[in-house]
Amino acid sequence: MGELDHEVDAPRGATSREWEVFCREASADPLTHVGSVSAPSADIAREQATRLFAHAAEALWLCPADETVRVQDESLALDPDSDGADATMDEQAMHDETLRGEAE
Amino acid sequence: MISVSKLLTDLDAEGDGLRYDAAEESTKAQIRDEKQRRPVVVWNVTKQCNLYCDHCYAAADTDIADGELTTAEGKALLDDLADYGAPVILFSGGEPLVRQDLEELVAYADEVGVRPVLSTNGTLITEERAASLKAAGLKYAGISVDGLPERNDDFRGMEGAFDGAVQGIQNCLDAGLKTGLRYTITERNAPDLEGVVDLLTDVGVDRFCFYHLDYGGRGTEIVDADLTPVERREAVERVCDMTREYHDRGEEIETLLVGNYADAAYLVEYAREHMGEAQARRVYEYLRVNGGDPTGERVADVDYQGNVHLTQFWQGYSLGNVRDRPFGDIWEDESNPLLGALREREDRLTGKCADCRYSDVCRGGSRLRALTVEDDLFAPDPQCYLDDDEIRGPEPFAGGDATSPAD
Ligand code: SF4
Numbered sequence: 347m348g349e350l351d352h353e354v355d356a357p358r359g360a361t362s363r364e365w366e367v368f369c370r371e372a373s374a375d376p377l378t379h380v381g382s383v384s385a386p387s388a389d390i391a392r393e394q395a396t397r398l399f400a401h402a403a404e405a406l407w408l409c410p411a412d413e414t415v416r417v418q419d420e421s422l423a424l425d426p427d428s429d430g431a432d433a434t435m436d437e438q439a440m441h442d443e444t445l446r447g448e449a450e
Numbered sequence: 451m452i453s454v455s456k457l458l459t460d461l462d463a464e465g466d467g468l469r470y471d472a473a474e475e476s477t478k479a480q481i482r483d484e485k486q487r488r489p490v491v492v493w494n495v496t497k498q499c500n501l502y503c504d505h506c507y508a509a510a511d512t513d514i515a516d517g518e519l520t521t522a523e524g525k526a527l528l529d530d531l532a533d534y535g536a537p538v539i540l541f542s543g544g545e546p547l548v549r550q551d552l553e554e555l556v557a558y559a560d561e562v563g564v565r566p567v568l569s570t571n572g573t574l575i576t577e578e579r580a581a582s583l584k585a586a587g588l589k590y591a592g593i594s595v596d597g598l599p600e601r602n603d604d605f606r607g608m609e610g611a612f613d614g615a616v617q618g619i620q621n622c623l624d625a626g627l628k629t630g631l632r633y634t635i636t637e638r639n640a641p642d643l644e645g646v647v648d649l650l651t652d653v654g655v656d657r658f659c660f661y662h663l664d665y666g667g668r669g670t671e672i673v674d675a676d677l678t679p680v681e682r683r684e685a686v687e688r689v690c691d692m693t694r695e696y697h698d699r700g701e702e703i704e705t706l707l708v709g710n711y712a713d714a715a716y717l718v719e720y721a722r723e724h725m726g727e728a729q730a731r732r733v734y735e736y737l738r739v740n741g742g743d744p745t746g747e748r749v750a751d752v753d754y755q756g757n758v759h760l761t762q763f764w765q766g767y768s769l770g771n772v773r774d775r776p777f778g779d780i781w782e783d784e785s786n787p788l789l790g791a792l793r794e795r796e797d798r799l800t801g802k803c804a805d806c807r808y809s810d811v812c813r814g815g816s817r818l819r820a821l822t823v824e825d826d827l828f829a830p831d832p833q834c835y836l837d838d839d840e841i842r843g844p845e846p847f848a849g850g851d852a853t854s855p856a857d
Contacts, residue, residue: 354773357517357755364768371787380786381769382757397821398767401798401828402787416774424530424756424773425522433521433551434496440548444500444573444614 352420357412358382364411365391369403382411451659452713452740454690454705457733458721459697488535489750489781492569492762495524495552496544497754501571502607517755519772521551525558527752527772532562534778536750539564542762544754547574553586560587568592569632572618573611580618580625591622592659594632595646597639605639616653623654630657630704637677640685644692647703651696656703660689662710662833664763665822673823679835686713686835690720709763711743711815712834715808719840731847734811742813746792750781760792764818791827792817798828806841 358364362384369380380399385391391408399406420426435443496518499506519527531539539559546552547570559566568583572593575583583591596605599612608614622629631650635643647658663676677685686707693705707713714737722730741748744761751759757768758780769789770780784790791798795813803814814820815831823832 354771356773358757358768358771369787378785379770380788381767383768384766394766397825397827398788401791418774422775424526425520427522433549434498434518435548435550440498440500440574443547443576444608 350417350419352418352423352426354416354418354423362386363391365395366409366411366414367395367399368407368409369399370405371402372404377405377407383408452707452711452717452737454693454707454717455697455703457717457736458690458693458725459702487748488537489744489748490538490540491531491536491564491777492540492542492749492751493524493527494542494544494751494753494762495519495546495549495555498548499543499545499571500548500573500608501545501611519754519756521554523756523773524551524555527756527777528555528559528562528564530772530776530778532564534776534781536564536777538567540567540569542569545571545574547579553579553582556583556588557586560589565589570594570618571606571611572615573608575618575621577621577624580621580627584622584625584627588627590628590630592630592632593619593622594634595650596634596636597642598645598649601639601642616650619650619653619655628657629655630659631655632659632661634661634663635677635682635685636663637675637681640677640681643685643688647692651701651703657706658703659706659708660685661708662713662816664709664761664816665819666763666765676833679833682710682833683716683835686716687720690717690724694724709816710831710833711812712808712831712836714740714742714811715806715836715841718808718811718846719836734847737811740811742809742811743815743817745817746789750777752777761818795828799830800826800828801830802834802838802841803830806836807843807845808836808841810845 363386364382364384365388366382367380368377370377383391383394383398385394388408392406395406395408528539541552541556546568549555556566566588567590568588569592575591593615595612595615596602602612602615603609619629631646633643633646643660662682665673689705689707693703696703717737718730718734721733745764746760749761751762751764752772753759753765756772758770758772758777759765759768769786770783772780784793795817796809799809799814803809806812814828815834817827819831819833820829821827
């Protein structure tokens with residue numbers, strides 16, 4: 347199998363903390379990763395995940411995404427050499443460009 | 451996405467390969483094909499935006515956010531999407547034009563065979579950028595305007611945003627880009643609808659997409675500012691009336707309704723009332739093939755950090771991240787019971803949707819709104835505005851009746 351030498355450490359939460367969700371449909375089944383929910387606290391994360399998975403799950407586990415170490419084979423990475431360079435305008439440039447078409 | 455203009459003004463007995471005398475089998479085949487179709491993928495290339503709109507589902511901000519996919523990662527994502535067979539990539543945001551590599555990404559999507567289209571607030575589209583986007587291979591720009599000038603600017607948190615958007619539209623049209631309007635209907639701007647269409651028709655726009663508000667992002671704060679069911683019905687009726695009036699005057703405009711599949715049911719009722727039984731049947735059959743609410747099936751979203759969502763509005767839950775595995779693997783993984791349930795939702799809908807005769811063309815509407823308002827994934831869409839007597843009873847035109855009066 348792979349070397350598991352690539353760590354995916356990019357942030358996962360957009361507006362608040364992100365929580366990885368694992369669910370087991372029946373006690374003989376494996377615990378399966380079923381995505382993540384955004385929530386400011388464990389209690390709210392639990393509520394969110396319950397609303398989404400209660401119809402199918404017998405058990406739910408939640409884990410903060412920022413406490414989860416994700417390592418994988420490098421071949422799976424979107425771009426292993428990515429240095430996180432930002433392609434987005436800085437705030438000043440953005441404001442300077444806004445409505446520029448209007449000034450003509 | 452429901453094309454009102456197509457259903458109410460173009461669809462005739464010969465149209466769209468659908469004939470109802472021999473329809474049942476071919477309709478079934480088309481529905482099957484439709485279900486197997488790969489999703490249109492919305493990619494929020496950035497969370498950053500130069501405006502601050504009340505209803506923003508992406509909760510966009512003026513600051514650069516952490517973890518944006520880089521140019522190289524974006525291209526790798528586009529490769530994945532091309533491999534998986536995604537037909538269309540909708541560049542969205544935040545405001546996608548704040549990304550200076552947008553043209554490069556658009557060109558790359560075009561090169562690998564995923565049709566690049568754009569959703570923007572228009573205020574950053576200078577002549578140069580319209581020309582460079584066109585040259586990069588962009589196929590369509592949808593520009594958001596949410597009301598006549600004063601109302602739009604108020605909503606968007608910037609004076610001059612309306613004029614800026616119109617200038618952006620003009621620049622796109624001058625560059626030869628197909629350009630349309632995006633209009634999110636709320637209680638505040640519903641009265642402006644016809645005025646905005648009239649104004650933009652003069653500028654040269656001929657495609658108008660009306661969005662119902664979904665309850666994600668900042669949208670949840672304005673659930674109260676949404677239309678009531680009665681107001682919504684009126685607004686949709688006005689879109690239908692307006693479309694036919696333009697058509698009758700010989701001016702062809704394309705009008706679409708997005709985000710609430712109760713509209714599909716309503717359109718059948720509207721056609722029956724105003725255009726007769728035969729047209730209502732054509733509308734119904736067309737919409738049945740169209741397949742109802744596409745969440746988790748024919749539409750997908752990848753956010754700026756690579757998280758995959760069920761729709762662009764459903765940002766609070768992610769299926770997985772494209773930095774961990776390819777998009778197609780995430781989307782096909784039905785070991786996730788939520789994906790499976792959404793794809794078989796007909797069996798799970800409750801309340802009035804469970805035995806609604808239009809559930810084939812609607813599928814219960816927005817699951818996100820049901821979840822947000824009712825706390826129940828399979829409750830009826832709170833935005834449904836159909837009357838009880840319209841949704842009760844046997845399936846309309848059931849059984850593929852061989853003697854359509856149209857033939
Ligand atoms: S009752 Fe449910 S399925 Fe029927 S039109 Fe309303 S939302 Fe759609």
